[in-house]
Amino acid sequence: xxxxxxxxxxxxxxxxxxxxxxxxxxxxxxxxxxxxxxxxxxxxxxxxxxxxxxxxxxxxxxxxxxxxxxxxxxxxxxxxxxxxxxxxxxxxxxxxxxxxxxxxxxxxxxxxxxxxxxxxxxxxxxxxxxxxxxxxxxxxxxxxxxxxxxxxxxxxxxxxxxxxxxxxxxxxxxxxxxxxxxxxxxxxxxxxxxxxxxxxxxxxxxxxxxxxxxxxxxxxxxxxxxxxxxxxxxxxxxxxxxxxxxxxxxxxxxxxxxxxxxxxxxxxxxxxxxxxxxxxxxxxxxxxxxxxxxxxxxxxxxxxxxxxxxxxxxxxx
Amino acid sequence: xxxxxxxxxxxxxxxxxxxxxxxxxxxxxxxxxxxxxxxxxxxxxxxxxxxxxxxxxxxxxxxxxxxxxxxxxxxxxxxxxxxxxxxxxxxxxxxxxxxxxxxxxxxxxxxxxxxxxxxxxxxxxxxxxxxxxxxxxxxxxxxxxxxxxxxxxxxxxxxxxxxxxxxxxxxxxxxxxxxxxxxxxxxxxxxxxxxxxxxxxxxxxxxxxxxxxxxxxxxxxxxxxxxxxxxxxxxxxxxxxxxxxxxxxxxxxxxxxxxxxxxxxxxxxxxxxxxxxxxxxxxxxxxxxxxxxxxxxxxxxxxxxxxxxxxxxxxxxxxxxxxxxxxxxxxxxxxxxxxxxxxxxxxxxxxxxxxxxxxxxxxxxxxxxxxxxxxxxxxxxxxxxxxxxxxxxxxxx
Numbered sequence: 248x249x250x251x252x253x254x255x256x257x258x259x260x261x262x263x264x265x266x267x268x269x270x271x272x273x274x275x276x277x278x279x280x281x282x283x284x285x286x287x288x289x290x291x292x293x294x295x296x297x298x299x300x301x302x303x304x305x306x307x308x309x310x311x312x313x314x315x316x317x318x319x320x321x322x323x324x325x326x327x328x329x330x331x332x333x334x335x336x337x338x339x340x341x342x343x344x345x346x347x348x349x350x351x352x353x354x355x356x357x358x359x360x361x362x363x364x365x366x367x368x369x370x371x372x373x374x375x376x377x378x379x380x381x382x383x384x385x386x387x388x389x390x391x392x393x394x395x396x397x398x399x400x401x402x403x404x405x406x407x408x409x410x411x412x413x414x415x416x417x418x419x420x421x422x423x424x425x426x427x428x429x430x431x432x433x434x435x436x437x438x439x440x441x442x443x444x445x446x447x448x449x450x451x452x453x454x455x456x457x458x459x460x461x462x463x464x465x466x467x468x469x470x471x472x473x474x475x476x477x478x479x480x481x482x483x484x485x486x487x488x489x490x491x492x493x494x495x496x497x498x499x500x501x502x503x504x505x506x507x508x509x510x511x512x513x514x515x516x517x518x519x520x521x522x523x524x525x526x527x528x529x530x531x532x533x534x535x536x537x538x539x540x541x542x543x544x545x546x547x548x549x550x551x552x553x554x555x556x557x558x559x560x561x562x563x564x
Numbered sequence: 565x566x567x568x569x570x571x572x573x574x575x576x577x578x579x580x581x582x583x584x585x586x587x588x589x590x591x592x593x594x595x596x597x598x599x600x601x602x603x604x605x606x607x608x609x610x611x612x613x614x615x616x617x618x619x620x621x622x623x624x625x626x627x628x629x630x631x632x633x634x635x636x637x638x639x640x641x642x643x644x645x646x647x648x649x650x651x652x653x654x655x656x657x658x659x660x661x662x663x664x665x666x667x668x669x670x671x672x673x674x675x676x677x678x679x680x681x682x683x684x685x686x687x688x689x690x691x692x693x694x695x696x697x698x699x700x701x702x703x704x705x706x707x708x709x710x711x712x713x714x715x716x717x718x719x720x721x722x723x724x725x726x727x728x729x730x731x732x733x734x735x736x737x738x739x740x741x742x743x744x745x746x747x748x749x750x751x752x753x754x755x756x757x758x759x760x761x762x763x764x765x766x767x768x769x770x771x772x773x774x775x776x777x778x779x780x781x782x783x784x785x786x787x788x789x790x791x792x793x794x795x796x797x798x799x800x801x802x803x804x805x806x807x808x809x810x811x812x813x814x815x816x817x818x819x820x821x822x823x824x825x826x827x828x829x830x831x832x833x834x835x836x837x838x839x840x841x842x843x844x845x846x847x848x849x850x851x852x853x854x855x856x857x858x859x860x861x862x863x864x865x866x867x868x869x870x871x872x873x874x875x876x877x878x879x880x881x882x883x884x885x886x887x888x889x890x891x892x893x894x895x896x897x898x899x900x901x902x903x904x905x906x907x908x909x910x911x912x913x914x915x916x917x918x919x920x921x922x923x924x925x926x927x928x929x930x931x932x933x934x935x936x937x938x939x940x941x942x943x944x945x946x947x948x949x950x951x952x953x954x955x956x957x958x959x960x961x
Contacts, residue, residue, distance in 0.1 A: 291919055293829050298916035312835055314920055316876075368842075368879050369920050371835035481820050483867045511811070513924050516822045517871040534871030538822040539811045540602075 268344075268386075268399035270303055277302035279315055281388045282397035284325075286370075287316040304407035308376040311405075315370040315386065325388040326363035329372050332356040334381035334402060342383050342402045358382070363389060379406025462556035467492050467500075467549050469558045473535070480540060480564055483517070486532040487525070490549065496528025500551035504532060508543055515543075540564050592797040593785055600780060602804045607777040608770045608888075611816040614683055618861035619854045620698045620757045622735060623764060630959055631731040632762030635755060637958035638728070640721040642711040644669050649704065649759065652676045655956040658949070659766065660893045664831075664900030668710035674837075675900040678889040680949060683764040685821040686868040690882045690898040691843025692823060695869055696859075697760035699852040702752060715752035722755065732758075749851075753858035765955055768817070768888040771947035776800075792944065799941025802934055807912075808925075809938075818887035818945070825881040827916050827923030831899045836919040839898070840878035848872065879921035891946035905942055909935045 279288035475484035507514035519534035622628035666672035688700035704710035740747030854866035
């Protein structure tokens with residue numbers, strides 16, 4: 248709810264977003280912008296709020312975990328430091344880097360500082376706030392060896408008292424929307440549409456056993472043989488791919504492999520790849536292993552003779 | 565007309581599903597062919613032969629196992645003289661320690677995992693930062709919070725003990741002179757290989773659950789009802805069905821040995837643990853891995869290492885533990901975050917978003933009754949070890 252409200256607030260008042268670097272809500276994601284570099288930003292207070300995620304303002308003066316997941320590869324290689332200061336700028340929500348530079352004694356205002364660290368996955372920082380008040384977070388990224396420095400500055404409040412009347416307005420809007428959908432018959436149509444999708448998912452799986460797969464744009468056809476037949480979970484095995492184009496074996500194709508379980512939103516446990524071109528349109532695919540029962544998709548991205556197309560093999564284990 | 569027929573079909577299906585499980589108690593004894601196939605796959609009788617450990621030439625050597633057992637229970641490998649492998653891996657607690665985090669000379673970073681059945685896993689530790697039992701066994705010896713020692717100290721300790729020295733030399737040949745750095749590494753690796761030869765022998769025995777599966781496979785309803793209460797039978801239905809436990813807890817050891825982010829909360833005072841994202845980098849850099857020069861494996865026997873997945877997808881992911889080791893192994897999870905099965909089940913029922921990375925689990929919507937039934941079923945997995953008593957303590961001369 249808090250997030251929705253924040254989106255709404257930001258939508259109505261875009262001036263709150265920092266032009267050069269700060270924290271904003273975007274499509275249900277809290278995003279930190281360090282100049283043009285972006286990260287998924289969230290703050291937790293596990294001791295008092297468990298799994299609840301905050302974007303900027305925090306309800307309690309307690310142990311807080313700041314998480315910044317990089318959405319941009321450059322941040323993975325950057326030396327990133329993290330500073331939290333008490334807001335002594337007097338600018339509140341509108342504090343910018345210039346205001347922070349104007350502070351006489353930055354160290355005196357600093358309540359937390361983590362020196363630059365390079366972490367390829369995620370920046371995590373823990374700080375125990377011992378008082379409520381207005382604070383400013385500063386994330387500094389040193390990108391590459393050329394001394395290029397990018398910053399995000401985000402003012403926030405600890406001991407944040409709530410959202411006022413926004414939740415009620417949102418609830419009212421939601422009810423009006425639902426009523427409108429109901430009156431125009433859209434709600435019912437969606438409902439039967441969802442049921443149809445469910446039925447086709449349940450009964451449409453039969454084709455998955457026909458072991459010939461055509462690429463999305465119809466350029467290539469793939470047939471596979473597994474060294475493990477039938478395929479079992481949790482066992483490493485190989486596939487032999489037989490690739491054809493216009494019913495002719497396709498030689499010298501460049502094939503990259505990925506895959507996963509769409510229902511569970513995760514990939515394969517291994518990183519399989521084509522290890523040998525066996526000739527005659529046959530390719531050896533090593534490192535195959537599935538670790539769950541259910542529906543899997545194996546995606547073969549095939550490039551040959553200037554054409555590129557993707558074959559999606561669905562299999563039910 | 566079509567619409568009416570469809571509605572009827574939906575109604576009948578839903579009614580059958582609800583009625584079948586709730587209204588008629590007899591239905592908990594009905595297993596579909598697909599469910600029977602799943603039960604058979606979870607049955608301990610489906611456990612394949614112990615997989616080879618290609619990196620360890622003495623993996624199946626009885627003398628090495630006896631030497632490994634002596635090392636496992638020896639406190640001499642720790643300079644403090646106070647810590648053995650068995651300090652944290654206590655046989656009476658299924659080779660765990662009953663604490664949130666392991667405690668050697670200091671506090672270790674994570675919960676102590678069981679050794680039982682670990683020979684079947686391609687990865688060791690919660691984050692899979694080692695790829696064999698022997699490489700794993702070396703790590704605590706040099707961990708400042710665990711044995712708090714070094715490879716040099718370990719080799720010296722073996723040389724100083726006439727019994728350990730004799731056993732070592734009978735298996736691996738003469739001990740090196742102190743100071744021969746490369747030979748020290750090889751000798752150190754050999755100690756791990758001996759410990760692994762011992763650890764390979766620690767296996768779970770059949771549980772009441774396995775007897776129940778046998779009764780199902782034999783179609784013996786009377787025996788099924790004798791073995792399992794109604795709650796336990798209902799719990800097993802949930803386990804292989806609605807609760808989706810077998811997505812990860814599959815196979816005869818009830819684990820897929822893989823890494824999953826399940827959205828656990830970090831411990832007070834700690835940032836969230838990066839888990840496999842770090843572990844995969846560490847195992848690839850480990851000089852004692854399958855591809856390293858201390859490994860006895862040919863390079864083509866290291867497929868797991870060669871095709872290991874890394875990146876954001878394994879951020880905050882931890883290895884699925886075997887449910888055959890539930891009994892006496894609380895607290896659960898990689899930091900020992902949870903003390904009871906009820907807490908664990910509540911967590912999976914809620915499936916909150918992960919602090920870092922992405923929680924693969926989805927909320928389950930199980931009722932209080934269903935959670936209780938699942939818990940009742942999980943307790944049927946309790947079983948003794950299949951390992952002879954003589955192996956559960958220091959070797960007798």
